[in-house]
Amino acid sequence: MDAKNIVLDTLKKAGEPLSAGQIAEKSGLDRKEVDKAMKTLKDEEQIVSPKRCYWTPKA
Numbered sequence: 791m792d793a794k795n796i797v798l799d800t801l802k803k804a805g806e807p808l809s810a811g812q813i814a815e816k817s818g819l820d821r822k823e824v825d826k827a828m829k830t831l832k833d834e835e836q837i838v839s840p841k842r843c844y845w846t847p848k849a
Contacts, residue, residue, distance in 0.1 A: 793819055793827040798836060798847060807844035 791799075800817040801808060808816070814824045828845065831837045837845045 793823045794830050797824055797827040798831060801837065801845060801847045807840050807846045809843050809845075813845075 796817050796819060797813055800813050804812075804816065810821065810824050810828060813819075813828070814821045817824070819827075828837065836848055838848050839845055
């Protein structure tokens, strides 16, 4: 599974908005990998930010 799918899966399992640091901690990925995957997910509009610096999967 690539980093993008791991990040999306981690967000779905969490059930609450997470910061990039929390995603890295829960998924076991390096923070730089998480940031890169999140940029792609944002561009594809698969994740949204309900509050500053926190992300959740798009409903």
